[in-house]
Amino acid sequence: MKLFVFLIFAVAAANAVPTGVKKPLRVMDMPKQGSIEGRITNGYPAFEGKVPYIVGLSFNGGWWCGGSIIGNTWVLTAGHCIKDGSGVTIYYGASFRHEAQFTHWVSGNDQIRHPHYNDQLNNDIALIRTPHVDFWSLVNKVELPSYNDRYNNYNGWWAVASGWGHTSNESGMHNYLNCVDVQIISNDECRNVYGGGYVIDNTICINTSGGKSTCSGDSGGPLVTHDGNRIVGITSFGHWEGCTAGQPAGFTRVTGYLDWIRDNTGISY
CATH class of the missing domain: 2.40.10.10 (Trypsin-like serine proteases)
Structure with a gap:
């Protein structure tokens, strides 16, 4: 009986959001900030044909x-x-x-x-x-990961995320396809921010230091490895403080599916 009660508390703790924090937001719902409103933040314009997928x-x-x-x-x-x-x-x-x-x-x-x-x-x-x-x-x-890579956590790998961002009537880069080069981090580092209920084994997260991240309107877009050009992530969620908060951004881990x-x-x- 004591073992059963211990297991219940262990599962609850693993799924908990860290004390005092809010829920992560779907990328499409993230607050937009200043001149980077509604697009890949602090990235670069994609030349024609860079991300044809x-x-x-x-x-x-x-x-x-x-x-x-x-x-x-x-x-x-x-x-x-x-x-x-x-x-x-x-x-x-x-x-x-x-x-x-x-x-x-x-x-x-x-x-x-x-x-x-x-x-x-x-x-x-x-x-x-x-x-x-x-x-x-x-x-x-874009090619999927192979079955040989299904247990690769990709920690430390570099990848490119891309997207147009939120629909806007404004001119300029808001309407143009942008990319950003980011590094994949461990799920443990990501769980420290969002908790185990949101960051499961089939999540993959990126470092967004310098405000380099996905932003509202980029939901569903690709995260593709530099090495091998395989899609390993699907843009999913971000931090409640916004796209340039420097906190990890979450993706669906393609190898899990x-x-x-x-x-x-x-x-x-």
Whole structure:
């Protein structure tokens, strides 16, 4: 009986948010600050074709997310982007957000959110089945990690995150695709900020020192390793103090969902 009670307290402690802190926010809900409002913060403009796998997702309900092409008929994004069965217009090969090489509209029936997605942003992953897309220099897929990498924690690896940011009527860089180079950190370091309820084994986090991070509107976008160019993360959550707080940012760890992706799409490496 004593062992049982101990285990209950151990599980509760592991899932607790550190005392005195707030919940992390979906990236689409993060506060926006000054001149970096609503985009990758303190990054750099992406030259044409640098990240040909990213797509913009404009949902009928009025919100914007990013996504990644992983096959001729599949896009990978965040689970929290999928809601209400809303249709979505997919923007392919765009540098300026609404100046795509072409677009496709996809109904809610072709959107698959992970069945165990929850309010703590666990299993924050979704798939969108698309019309067939031919690949070329400005529109191309990004490869998933191989099954040999499924237990790689990627701690210390460098990766690139990309996105357009929140829809805005303002001109300038708000509407242009941006990238930022970031370093992956351990989940233990991330749990010290957000607790074990949000940072699970299938989470991956980045260091955002210097305010280099994802920001509102980048939800669902890719985190791709410099070495090997594999997508290892999907933009999920950030700190309640905003995009430039210098606190870790959270992504869905793609290696935790290789079976689920394969079972739904047939794609695996």
